[in-house]
Amino acid sequence: METVFVAPIAFMSLAVFVMLVLITAIIAALALFLGATIVQLVKINRGLAIVIGAVGEIVAKTAPVNGVLDAINSNLVLGRNLLENLFLKKGGDDCGGLVESVFPGEGAKFLQRVGRRGPVVNTGTVYTRGVVILASLGRGAPIGAAHAKGPAVRDAQYSTTAASMLYPRPGGDPKARPKSPVVGSNAPQKYEATATPGVRPTLRDGSPAPEPSAAPDMPMGRSASPEPSGRVEIRQPDSAAAAPAPNRLNVKGKRPWER
């Protein structure tokens, strides 16, 4: 044993021996640490494989989200545009004030978003509910033009009085309106009494009505011969039969009592 370990030192100097030992130690340390690092990298690789599987599931499950959300958003935008256009069409210049009455502070933003300008008057503050309803029913009333400049048309206690003051004469001047028709024995316009219901002795122009014809007017397509042939005959309509009779008052044919 002594010859085995002493022999290298005997053949080389101490400095060379120390150098060889250091180099060997360095190589051993490199191998040890690199081996441990490789083991850790293998663990990392396995963990990332699991993560990639979960991430793949996430990607697969979230893939249709964009399309679905875009479709939902487009549908909602369509509905919003429809309602806004309807609101602008029906509300007119008061649309900003209506929005302001429901969502305070949003009336001006709404007008700016739809590209309109004008003052925003909070309709809920200016009008009572009855006045707004009357204003919506009476288009062209002065309330539509007065509320933007004048004072608030509002009477908290007598709102109906204020509304009636806005429409003092509904329908115009009462003297110019036609009176209601009078019925009864004192009626100014009397109609002739008929003794024979259903028979009109005179026409509308006052001329005497012609005597009703004895022969019934057969409908077109039937035979007028008194002798039935037992079969249905179809004849062509002639111009004389197709022309309306002079005493014919109903375009669909004679009345039942005239046949």
Next chain:
Amino acid sequence: MIYLWVMNIILVVAAVLLIGLLKGVLDAAKSIPPTVDAIAGVGAAISKDLDAVVVLLTTQNYISQIVGSVANYGGSLDVALPDA
């Protein structure tokens, strides 16, 4: 001979530095697997939570029907109410 001893000193210093660097790399590598495991757990939980995304298709259908109803309602209002 003196050069050999200088080389030995340099080798010692290099060995110390090398071991320190390798230890740092090893510590960093050891700190990654717990994080990766945590990420894998979170990813699995996220994937499980995303099972409800399929309901968005039903929501889309409902939204489409609601917008259709709103359109019909708006058409009726357009006829019923006078224009401004």
